[in-house]
Structures are given as structure tokens and as C-alpha cells.
Amino acid sequence: MLSRVAESLYWIGRYVERAEDTSRLLDVHVHTLIEDPWVDEHIASRDVLSVMGVPLPDGRLDARRTTDRLAFDREDTSSIVGALSAARENARGVREALSSELWEALNATYHALPAQQAAAERHGPGGFFRYVRERAAFIGGLLDGTMPRDDGWRFLVLGRSLERVDMTARLLWARGQQRGASSGWIGLLKSCSAHEAYLRTYRTAVEPEKVVEFLVLDRLFPRSVYAALAQAETCLMELDPTAGRVGVDDMARRLLGRARTDLEFRVSSDLLRELPFLLDMLQTTCAEVGSAVAGRYFHHTAALAWTAER
Amino acid sequence: MRLQVRHSTGYSYDTEVLSSYNEARLVPQTGLTQLTLSSAVTTNPDALQQRYWDYWGTQVTVFDVHVPHTELQVTCTSVVDTAPAPAPGDPTWELLAASSDEHIELLRPSAKTIPNDDLKALASDAQGSPRDVVLALSGMVKDRVEYVPGSTGVQTSAVDAWQLGSGVCQDIAHVTLSLLREAGVPARYVSGYLHTAQEPVVGETVSGESHAWVEAWLGGWWGFDPTNGIPAGERHVVVARGRDYNDLPPLKGVYAGGGMQYLGVTVEVTRLA
Amino acid sequence: MGDLFDGYALGAAWDEVFGRDGQPHPECGPLHAALQEMSAEELTSRSTALTRAFRDQGVTFSLSGEERTFPLDLVPRVVTHEQWVDVEKGVQQRVKALEAFLADVYGEQQAVKEGIVPRRVVVSSSAHCTPAHGVEPPNGVRVHVSGVDLIRDEEGRFRVLEDNLRTPSGISYVVENRRAMARVFPELFATHRVRPVADYPSRLLNALRAAAPHGITDPTVVVLTPGVFNSAYFEHSLLARLMGVELVEGRDLLCRDGVIWMRTTAGEQRVDVVYRRIDDDFLDPLHFRPDSMVGCPGILNAARAGNVTIANAVGNGVADDKLIYTYVPDLIRYYLGEEPVLLNVETHRLDDLDQRAWVLDHLDELVLKPVDGSGGKGLVIGPQASDEDLHELSLAILRDPRAWIAQRVVQISTSPTSVGDRLAPRHVDLRPFAVNDGEHIWVVPGGLTRVALPEGSLVVNSSQGGGSKDTWVLAGEEGPAEGDPEEPVLRPAAPGEHKLDRGPWQDQQQQQQQELSC
The missing domain is CATH 3.30.1490.270 (Dna Ligase; domain 1)
Structure with a gap:
């Protein structure tokens, strides 16, 4: 597979996941503001922006400004529209490597964004968030149903998994900042589509320790940090199945494996206390894995400028 | 006359260059009046070479460099047997007209030889047979364009040099070509080397430069060195022919990286026998 | 009920549907009848759905940075089997002669020596490419893909308007238009026996594989595109996808020591055949424009060394130079000893x-x-x-x-075209595509019919307000023509015994339904 194509596929995976997770986060944020009269809108909005790594604008923040920034900023790939546009732009450059269905889904999603955004202006952003989640699910379904399990698929899923680790870490971070109200923890679970799964698993009320345990360590829930790390690791292993005799020589895999075992063998009751440290470790890992993968697979794909010798 | 020529040229780059693609036109030709006995191109950094003969009959050495480098040097060492200059032919204008389609590329102005009104007038003033016209026009140029090294560059055209009244061998050749073609005589640009001693001594190495002169078609090709005002003979070594300099740069290429400087040329010519 | 053909005015031009007497040509009868039954609203709504489908599929071209769909007019252009036989023969003959001419120009120049074409005409062509001399295509093919633009004159005769031997584009619209028409007008295909065009990618791949350097038995073929901003990017991508080969950009390629490699996640992989959709000027910075960032320096000398095949060959433009065009009938006589099947348009040499x-x-x-x-x-x-x-x-x-x-x-022929809520005559041309694999020149049955949408405009071009039509070549009585191996027909076993599996709940529901209906 061409390095350039692999790189684009990886980023399609990342951007679609980012759009989806951001819409989950924003949906919960907006709902919290509506449902909880004691929440300070400015502080809550500030937390959301900072967890997404977005520089804070001046002045008082509200749900509207937050949504404009994180949902509709066309120029920035940290917003939903920006991420989906970037995913589509990448897809356009590698469409021969995607199934027609998958390409059409990405392209049609992109083309529908202006209309969806206009609808959000009139009826509130809920419908927009739902649209993004549904399209992401649709795209994910086509990814599973129409793409052969070759290296192209692996790069897509690798991107998606890494982004998921990163985004879940950010969501946890945002929650960890606030103490108290259990509604916040429910919101966190909901933003990961994990509320029902959590209830079925623990059959108890929502407790912060258990929520963290579930979202970080659960082996079966696909959006947990552990599951995403393991998925990413599998992709890397399949990309380079020639394991040597000693250890693991692929840097990205080593980083992922270390992070996964670090989580796996922790005492779960300590998790909540150690959360800031863990999340920092996870985000560093994601960044390092990203550059290790680029260094190994995406070598030198910028166009060269040639100069005539005179 | 047996001559050995050693030609070195190259570039230095401001920043490290990771790759470059190059073509060198340095290997002397073999033809009716010249036999190339041996010729070897070496490059530093070392590179695999491919060779081909281009449209104009010049042997091209192709090489690309893929190790980081800040300087590229190319050297060609050749041993050539040359023959004395033949007498110019004396065809009629009708014969020239009959072959005009065959020589069309060498009859029309090329990029560097487009004449101005001045040159056109001079060309139309020349009277007599094609041979008379060739001798008159090509003999005249060195009196009007003085040989002054460094007065022009590779981009200078015939008209530039004419208006400046000075130039190097390349410019004098371009002016001559412009006049001959305007007068209706097929003419081509020749690049190569000249042993600068009138009577070359065996075993003595002289330093020279790349040289350029012209060939006119007078029923057959006849070489004339307008810079020195002499027919091209035993002391001339032909490397390449074409419409003008653009068809046969000694070294050309592309590279990815920062600025560059031309290292210039050193040429050493030795009479061997 | 308004008839779509109300106010349809025949002009001086030949019309593709109506004869001079106002009656449809026999082959257009069924089409005419079907269209007459259709209301304007129906046509418009089908057309809107189509544009949307094209946009979602990304069937677009770029014009000054903007992505546009190439408007497909829903009224197809019908060509009879008999007419097509001539077109096919004429195109094959022309491509054969032009191949011979190119081999001659970049070789011995016999036609020049014998005075068929003056040397001054050949060497003064801006597309005469001196670096292409000495590049020998392995199987002798330089024109792997060609598009010969045809028009129909006032008498309904096909004439050649120009030859395109460099990187002719448009085949993706032929393929996509057909797919779209089959969806929009399934009923029309039931009443017409239209020859399929979907073979094109496999024909092209065969031709490209056949052009591989000597000694390469399983060549790696790639499509080389200038990138997503190129106006024909969609086509490059479609062809790569339908041929199952990599779509590469210049930056994915690397020439080392006369061999072309592509950069993959598993290291460098050798490339044998490059179907390039980049103009000569931008293909190789070493020989052409040094500022090109979309090319691959060294590729031309790699082809010269016989290590890679560039398709179409470099320098083909000399044969589609429009002054050379005026000599093509003579070239056909000279190289093939045949009379031209397709006429040129009367042309003056200046x-x-x-x-x-x-x-x-x-x-x-x-x-x-x-x-x-x-x-x-x-x-x-x-x-x-x-x-x-x-x-x-x-x-x-x-x-x-x-x-x-x-x-x-030339008052080039007109064809009924949707304009507002009516059909009106608009001028059309036809670009059939030919693929040369060295053994046989195959012509796509159909090709791109382009239509000039502004009233009275004679310029049919996507960048100048043009659209396209699906071209329907009707099948003859005797089945596929020579060189069209018949596809084996696979008959599925009768599905009779095998019931579809059901989940337990569906069984229950069915039982419930049965109970209810009893």
C-alpha cells in the first residue's frame, strides 16, 4: 500500500472518530446545561473547550459559543465540521482505496453539512449531533461491511482506535475536573454511549470509581480505553506479523503494549486517584504512537520542489 | 592529431542535497573527421551511469545521485584522433533550396539566434555563392563582436552580444549562426575544445576552456571557428552539435534543495601524438 | 398534457432524432415514443435526483478550484449498428495510421523522406518532442488510449474534428453516465439492445499490461495523477479503482538508477507501467518544466532504458497537432494503403x-x-x-x-436536450475512445457525447458550459463483433430447495400471521 494512501486512511479513521466523539461530548454538555439549573454555563463551557485543547476566547462563554467553536468551525479539524471535511478531503485523495459505499458515505455526509448546520440554527443543535453520530455509525458499518481486512482497513481502524483512546481520555479528564454531582458521571457515561452497558454490568447506582473502571478497563465495552488500545495493538501486529525472536521491535506497538499492561495490572480502586497521571500518560502515548507510526509507515510523502541546475 | 582532453565541472550547494538527476554532454563524437578512442565520465558522489545518443547525435551520460551531498563534480577524460580541416564545398543556391526541408531546423532562427534588423540587413547584403556568403559573414563577426571573457552569461542571445559588441565564443557562434541562417545557409552550433597552441607540442598540457564554433552546410558540413577566424581543424575536438547552446549544455539537471553555485569549468588539453 | 417536444425547431443541422420530414429516424422511434409519454415534471425530477447522486458519488470535475458535476442530459443519443460499424472501422484505421506516423516521426522518418508530410511541418510542431527520440515502446504502442472527436455534418455523415492522442479524458463519464441511465431509465433499456461500455477498464488494463517492459511477466501498473486538484481527478481515481491498481502522485514515485519505484508501507516497490494522466510538460522535471512538482524526475530516461513504460508515450502530441490533422488522410493512404473511412472537415493550411x-x-x-x-x-x-x-x-x-x-x-448535428421544461435542439459531438493493446485496437461501443448547452453554441466542452449524453450503440443481429470474446454465461443452480434461514422470532410471527389468516 502506498505510504501516502496509508496516511490518508489513518487520518480518515481519526477524523471520523473525532467528529463522533465531539458530537457526543457536546450533546451531553448542552443537555447538562438544560437539565441542571445549578450549572454555571460559563465554567462548564470553559471546561469543555479546554478539555478539547482549544484556546479559550475572551468574554463570557455559553453553550452557543461553545457549539459554534467545537461543532461548526470549518477551518479547524478539532471541530465536527472541520474533522468531517478533513476526512472527506483525505478520502477524495484515496478514493480508489475505499469501497464506493464508504467513499459515498463520507462524501454525502460532507455535502449535507451546510443543510444540517442550517437546521441546527433553527431547531437547536440536537438534531445535528444525532446526524453526526448516525453518519459515523453508518460509516463505521460500511467500514466493517465493505472493506476487506487488508492493510487499508488496518490503517483506518488504527486511526480510529488511537483517536478513541485520546478522546475518551479527554472526556474522563473533563469529568475528573469536577467533583460531586453524580449527574456529571451519568453524563460522561452517556457521552460514551456507556450508560446502559454500565448499568447492566454493575447493576448498581453510578459511582465514580466504577465509572472510571468501566471506561478505562472494561475488556468488552468497545469504547473503553483498554479495548481501543488493544484494537490498535492488534492492527499494528497484523501490519507487521513478522515478530522477531526477542521482544517487540516496532516502536508504536511497544508503546501501546506498555500503556495497555500499565492499565491492565493496576488496582482498580486506585484508578480514580491516579486518574490525572493516567490520562496524561495516555495522551502522551497517543502522540508518541502517532509519530512512531508516521515514522515507520508514512515516510516522506511531501512533494519535492525541483530546481534546475544552471 | 591525437589529443587528450580532461574536462571537470560541477556545482556546490548551500544546503545538503538529498537527490539530483543529471545529464552530462561531455563525450566527444566520432564522425568523418574525428575518432574518439576512449572516453570516461566519473562523478563525485559516485553514481551509476546510463548513456544514450540524443536527437542531435550527442552522447549523453545520465546519472542520478541519491546520497546526501553538498558538492557535485563531474569529470570526463577522453582521447581523440582529429583530422585536418577539409576545404569548404561550393554548392549552388538551388542545391541549398532543394535540401531546405531536410535542414529546416538549422535554417530557421532558434531561441538564441533570432536576428534583429541590423543582422538581417547584414545577411541580405552578403553577395555571391553560398560559399562566398559563408566566408564573408563568418569571417566578419570577430571584428564586430570582440572576444571578452566574462562579458556575457549562458543566457545571452545573439542580439544581446551583437548590441554589446563583445562576448565569448558562445556568443560569437550565435551571432554567426543568426547571420548564416538569415542568409539562407543551414548552420549549426558546435561545442567542444580547442588546443590553444598554434603548433601543439606532444606531451605538453595546456589549460583551455570549453569552446564553441559553427558548421555551415555547403553540400557537406564545413566547420568554422568565428572567434579565432579559422576553419575548424585538427586542433578542434567536437563534443556536441545542435541549433544553439540550449540543445547541448555540458551539464544539466534538477535537484531538491537550497541554492547552488556553478563551480566553473577546467579543461586540460594534451597532444599525445 | 404538454408534449416535451412542443416547439422543437429543426435548423440547418442534422438532427439526431428527427429526419427532415419531422418524423423520428427509425432507430429513434421507441425513444421518441417513450419521451412523448413523459411529463416535464417527471423529467426534471429524474434529472435532479441524478445530479444529487453524481454529487454524492463525487462524479465531478474541477473548474477553477470548484467541484462541479458534469451535467448529464437524460435524452440518450442513439447510434445504429450500421453507423457504428463505420465509426469503429474509421477510428481503428485512424489510430493505426497515427501509430505508424508516430513510430516514423520518432524513428526513420520515411513519410517525411517520401514527401507525404514536409519535415518543416513535423519539426515545427510545438509538440514535436526531441527527448522522445530514442524511446522505444516495448510492444510498439505509443497510443494506448485515444479519443477521436467526431461530429456529424449537415448530411448526417460522421467526420473527424480532431484527434486526441496525449491524455484524452472523458471515459469516466461514459461509464458513469451508463450506470446512472440504467438506474434512471430501466424501462428504456428493456426496449433497446444497448451495447455495454463497462468493459473499458479491463481492456485498458490488458493493454497496459501488454505494454510492459520486456521480460516482465506480471507487471505492476499504476495510474499517475497530478492530484485531487486536477480537473479530471475523478476519472483518474475511477480508472485506478476499476483496474484495481494504485493511483499514485509524483511524490509517491522515485526514480533510482533508471528504475521507477513507488513508496509503500512495506518499502519501495518496483513499477513497470505508468498510465500517466500528466501532460508531457509536467511529467519529468529533468527534461521538461523543472518547476513541476507533480512529475517524477528521471522517468523519461528510465523509459529510454526500457525499464518502465510510459502510457501514452511522450511526444504523441505531434500527431494530434491540427496541421498534421490535415495530412492524416494522406497518412492513412501511405501507411495502410487504404482510403480513409472517416472524412476530415474541410481544412485550410495557412x-x-x-x-x-x-x-x-x-x-x-x-x-x-x-x-x-x-x-x-x-x-x-x-x-x-x-x-x-x-x-x-x-x-x-x-x-x-x-x-x-x-x-x-460545420453545422454540427443537434439532439433533443432538456432546456427548462422542454426539449430543444442542441449541438453534439462524439468522442469514442480506442484502446490499443498492440494486437488489436478496441473501440468502446459508444463514447462520450458532449452537448453544447447554450442555444446555438457550437463549442462542446465541459469548461465552456457543456454537458454530456449517454451514447447508445444498438447491438447488431450477429452478436459481438470481432475481438469481443463472448462472456461465458454462468447459470445459477435453481434456488428451489434452499430455504432462507430465519430467526426464531420471525418464525413465530409467521405462525401468528398464518393463524390470523386461517
Whole structure:
């Protein structure tokens, strides 16, 4: 597979996941503001922006400004529209490597964004968030149903998994900042589509320790940090199945494996206390894995400028 | 006359260059009046070479460099047997007209030889047979364009040099070509080397430069060195022919990286026998 | 009920559907009848759905940075089997002669020596490419893909307007238009036996594989594109996808020691055949424009060394130069010893003094074309030009007569085309595509019918307000023509015994339903 194509596929995976997770986060944020009269809108909005790594604008923040920034900023790939546009732009450059269905889904999603955004202006952003989640699910379904399990698929899923680790870490971070109200923890679970799964698993009320345990360590829930790390690791292993005799020589895999075992063998009751440290470790890992993968697979794909010798 | 020529040229780059693609036109030709006995191109950094003969009959050495480098040097060492200059032919204008389609590329102005009104007038003033016209026009140029090294560059055209009244061998050749073609005589640009001693001594190495002169078609090709005002003979070594300099740069290429400087040329010519 | 054909006015041009008597040509009867039953609303709604589908699929071209769909007119253009036989023969003959000419130009130049084409015409072509001399295509093919632009004159005869031997584009619209029409008008396909066009990618792949360097038995073929911003990017991507080969950009390729490699996640992989959709000028910075960032330096010398095949070959443009065009009938006679099957349009050569003088006197009656423009670029239609334009034109001609040809204004044929809520006559041309694998020249049955959407416009081009139509070549009685191996028909076993599996709940529901209905 061409390095350039692999790189684009990886980023399609990342951007679609980012759009989806951001819409989950924003949906919960907006709902919290509506449902909880004691929440300070400015502080809550500030937390959301900072967890997404977005520089804070001046002045008082509200749900509207937050949504404009994180949902509709066309120029920035940290917003939903920006991420989906970037995913589509990448897809356009590698469409021969995607199934027609998958390409059409990405392209049609992109083309529908202006209309969806206009609808959000009139009826509130809920419908927009739902649209993004549904399209992401649709795209994910086509990814599973129409793409052969070759290296192209692996790069897509690798991107998606890494982004998921990163985004879940950010969501946890945002929650960890606030103490108290259990509604916040429910919101966190909901933003990961994990509320029902959590209830079925623990059959108890929502407790912060258990929520963290579930979202970080659960082996079966696909959006947990552990599951995403393991998925990413599998992709890397399949990309380079020639394991040597000693250890693991692929840097990205080593980083992922270390992070996964670090989580796996922790005492779960300590998790909540150690959360800031863990999340920092996870985000560093994601960044390092990203550059290790680029260094190994995406070598030198910028166009060269040639100069005539005179 | 047996001559050995050693030609070195190259570039230095401001920043490290990771790759470059190059073509060198340095290997002397073999033809009716010249036999190339041996010729070897070496490059530093070392590179695999491919060779081909281009449209104009010049042997091209192709090489690309893929190790980081800040300087590229190319050297060609050749041993050539040359023959004395033949007498110019004396065809009629009708014969020239009959072959005009065959020589069309060498009859029309090329990029560097487009004449101005001045040159056109001079060309139309020349009277007599094609041979008379060739001798008159090509003999005249060195009196009007003085040989002054460094007065022009590779981009200078015939008209530039004419208006400046000075130039190097390349410019004098371009002016001559412009006049001959305007007068209706097929003419081509020749690049190569000249042993600068009138009577070359065996075993003595002289330093020279790349040289350029012209060939006119007078029923057959006849070489004339307008810079020195002499027919091209035993002391001339032909490397390449074409419409003008653009068809046969000694070294050309592309590279990815920062600025560059031309290292210039050193040429050493030795009479061997 | 309004008839879609109300107010359909026949002009001087031949019409693709109606004869001079106003009755449809026999082959267009069923189409005409079907359209008559259709309301304007129906046509419009089908057309809107289609544009949306094209947009979602990304069937687009770029024009000044904007992505546009190439409008597909829903009224197909019908060509009978008999007419097609001539077109096919004519195109094959022409491509064969032009291949021979290119081999000659970049080889012995026999036709020049024997005075069929003057050397001055060949070497003065801006597309005569001196670095292409000495590059020998492994199987002798230089024109792997060609698009010969045809028009129908006032009598309904097909004539050649120009040859495109460099990187002709448009085949993706042929393929996509057919897919779209089959969805929009399934009922019309039931009443017409239309020859399929979907074979194209596999034919092209065969031809590219056949062109591989000597000794390569399982060649790696790639499609080389300038990138997503190129106007024909969709086509490059479609062809790569339908051939199952990599779509590469210049930066994915690397020439080392005369061999071409592509950069993959598993290291460098050797490339044997490059179907390039980049113009000569941008293909190799070493030989052509050094500032090109989309090419691959060294590729031309790699082809010269016989290590890679460039398709189409470098330098093909000399044979589609429009002044050379005027010599093509002579070239057909010279190389093939045959009379041309397809006529040229009457053309004046302006390097001839007498013809030039006559043309300069009659500029307002003629079409003037630059010899190296394609797709209507720089073309001047005398009768529609202002005096000022004509004056400019005459100066341009006098400055460089070699750069122009003059042609009679042909009223090229019209075809019913959706305009508002009616059908109106609009001028159309036809670009059939030919693929040469070295053994056989295969012509796609159909090709791209382009339509000039502005009323009265004779310029059919996507960048100048053009659209397209699906071209329906009707099948003959005797089945596939020579060179079309018949596909084996796979009959599925009768599904009779195998029931579809059901989940337990569905069984229950069915039982419930049965109980209810009892």
C-alpha cells in the first residue's frame, strides 16, 4: 500500500472518530446545561473547550459559543465540521482505496453539512449531533461491511482506535475536573454511549470509581480505553506479523503494549486517584504512537520542489 | 592529431542535497573527421551511469545521485584522433533550396539566434555563392563582436552580444549562426575544445576552456571557428552539435534543495601524438 | 398534457432524432415514443435526483478550484449498428495510421523522406518532442488510449474534428453516465439492445499490461495523477479503482538508477507501467518544466532504458497537432494503403500562401483553430466574432501562420436536450475512445457525447458550459463483433430447495400471521 494512501486512511479513521466523539461530548454538555439549573454555563463551557485543547476566547462563554467553536468551525479539524471535511478531503485523495459505499458515505455526509448546520440554527443543535453520530455509525458499518481486512482497513481502524483512546481520555479528564454531582458521571457515561452497558454490568447506582473502571478497563465495552488500545495493538501486529525472536521491535506497538499492561495490572480502586497521571500518560502515548507510526509507515510523502541546475 | 582532453565541472550547494538527476554532454563524437578512442565520465558522489545518443547525435551520460551531498563534480577524460580541416564545398543556391526541408531546423532562427534588423540587413547584403556568403559573414563577426571573457552569461542571445559588441565564443557562434541562417545557409552550433597552441607540442598540457564554433552546410558540413577566424581543424575536438547552446549544455539537471553555485569549468588539453 | 417536444425547431443541422420530414429516424422511434409519454415534471425530477447522486458519488470535475458535476442530459443519443460499424472501422484505421506516423516521426522518418508530410511541418510542431527520440515502446504502442472527436455534418455523415492522442479524458463519464441511465431509465433499456461500455477498464488494463517492459511477466501498473486538484481527478481515481491498481502522485514515485519505484508501507516497490494522466510538460522535471512538482524526475530516461513504460508515450502530441490533422488522410493512404473511412472537415493550411490569402479574406465565414489547442481552447468562430476580434485574429495569423488552421463552419448535428421544461435542439459531438493493446485496437461501443448547452453554441466542452449524453450503440443481429470474446454465461443452480434461514422470532410471527389468516 502506498505510504501516502496509508496516511490518508489513518487520518480518515481519526477524523471520523473525532467528529463522533465531539458530537457526543457536546450533546451531553448542552443537555447538562438544560437539565441542571445549578450549572454555571460559563465554567462548564470553559471546561469543555479546554478539555478539547482549544484556546479559550475572551468574554463570557455559553453553550452557543461553545457549539459554534467545537461543532461548526470549518477551518479547524478539532471541530465536527472541520474533522468531517478533513476526512472527506483525505478520502477524495484515496478514493480508489475505499469501497464506493464508504467513499459515498463520507462524501454525502460532507455535502449535507451546510443543510444540517442550517437546521441546527433553527431547531437547536440536537438534531445535528444525532446526524453526526448516525453518519459515523453508518460509516463505521460500511467500514466493517465493505472493506476487506487488508492493510487499508488496518490503517483506518488504527486511526480510529488511537483517536478513541485520546478522546475518551479527554472526556474522563473533563469529568475528573469536577467533583460531586453524580449527574456529571451519568453524563460522561452517556457521552460514551456507556450508560446502559454500565448499568447492566454493575447493576448498581453510578459511582465514580466504577465509572472510571468501566471506561478505562472494561475488556468488552468497545469504547473503553483498554479495548481501543488493544484494537490498535492488534492492527499494528497484523501490519507487521513478522515478530522477531526477542521482544517487540516496532516502536508504536511497544508503546501501546506498555500503556495497555500499565492499565491492565493496576488496582482498580486506585484508578480514580491516579486518574490525572493516567490520562496524561495516555495522551502522551497517543502522540508518541502517532509519530512512531508516521515514522515507520508514512515516510516522506511531501512533494519535492525541483530546481534546475544552471 | 591525437589529443587528450580532461574536462571537470560541477556545482556546490548551500544546503545538503538529498537527490539530483543529471545529464552530462561531455563525450566527444566520432564522425568523418574525428575518432574518439576512449572516453570516461566519473562523478563525485559516485553514481551509476546510463548513456544514450540524443536527437542531435550527442552522447549523453545520465546519472542520478541519491546520497546526501553538498558538492557535485563531474569529470570526463577522453582521447581523440582529429583530422585536418577539409576545404569548404561550393554548392549552388538551388542545391541549398532543394535540401531546405531536410535542414529546416538549422535554417530557421532558434531561441538564441533570432536576428534583429541590423543582422538581417547584414545577411541580405552578403553577395555571391553560398560559399562566398559563408566566408564573408563568418569571417566578419570577430571584428564586430570582440572576444571578452566574462562579458556575457549562458543566457545571452545573439542580439544581446551583437548590441554589446563583445562576448565569448558562445556568443560569437550565435551571432554567426543568426547571420548564416538569415542568409539562407543551414548552420549549426558546435561545442567542444580547442588546443590553444598554434603548433601543439606532444606531451605538453595546456589549460583551455570549453569552446564553441559553427558548421555551415555547403553540400557537406564545413566547420568554422568565428572567434579565432579559422576553419575548424585538427586542433578542434567536437563534443556536441545542435541549433544553439540550449540543445547541448555540458551539464544539466534538477535537484531538491537550497541554492547552488556553478563551480566553473577546467579543461586540460594534451597532444599525445 | 404538454408534449416535451412542443416547439422543437429543426435548423440547418442534422438532427439526431428527427429526419427532415419531422418524423423520428427509425432507430429513434421507441425513444421518441417513450419521451412523448413523459411529463416535464417527471423529467426534471429524474434529472435532479441524478445530479444529487453524481454529487454524492463525487462524479465531478474541477473548474477553477470548484467541484462541479458534469451535467448529464437524460435524452440518450442513439447510434445504429450500421453507423457504428463505420465509426469503429474509421477510428481503428485512424489510430493505426497515427501509430505508424508516430513510430516514423520518432524513428526513420520515411513519410517525411517520401514527401507525404514536409519535415518543416513535423519539426515545427510545438509538440514535436526531441527527448522522445530514442524511446522505444516495448510492444510498439505509443497510443494506448485515444479519443477521436467526431461530429456529424449537415448530411448526417460522421467526420473527424480532431484527434486526441496525449491524455484524452472523458471515459469516466461514459461509464458513469451508463450506470446512472440504467438506474434512471430501466424501462428504456428493456426496449433497446444497448451495447455495454463497462468493459473499458479491463481492456485498458490488458493493454497496459501488454505494454510492459520486456521480460516482465506480471507487471505492476499504476495510474499517475497530478492530484485531487486536477480537473479530471475523478476519472483518474475511477480508472485506478476499476483496474484495481494504485493511483499514485509524483511524490509517491522515485526514480533510482533508471528504475521507477513507488513508496509503500512495506518499502519501495518496483513499477513497470505508468498510465500517466500528466501532460508531457509536467511529467519529468529533468527534461521538461523543472518547476513541476507533480512529475517524477528521471522517468523519461528510465523509459529510454526500457525499464518502465510510459502510457501514452511522450511526444504523441505531434500527431494530434491540427496541421498534421490535415495530412492524416494522406497518412492513412501511405501507411495502410487504404482510403480513409472517416472524412476530415474541410481544412485550410495557412502556411500555404494562397490559402492564407484566401482565408484572411474570408475570416468571417470560417472557424479558426490554434493547432495545439484542444477542447475548443482559443477557437474563433468567424460568423459569431466581432470585427475587432477578427482583426486581432488576422494579426495573430500573420505573426505565426503555422499556429492556426481554418475550417468551414460545420453545422454540427443537434439532439433533443432538456432546456427548462422542454426539449430543444442542441449541438453534439462524439468522442469514442480506442484502446490499443498492440494486437488489436478496441473501440468502446459508444463514447462520450458532449452537448453544447447554450442555444446555438457550437463549442462542446465541459469548461465552456457543456454537458454530456449517454451514447447508445444498438447491438447488431450477429452478436459481438470481432475481438469481443463472448462472456461465458454462468447459470445459477435453481434456488428451489434452499430455504432462507430465519430467526426464531420471525418464525413465530409467521405462525401468528398464518393463524390470523386461517
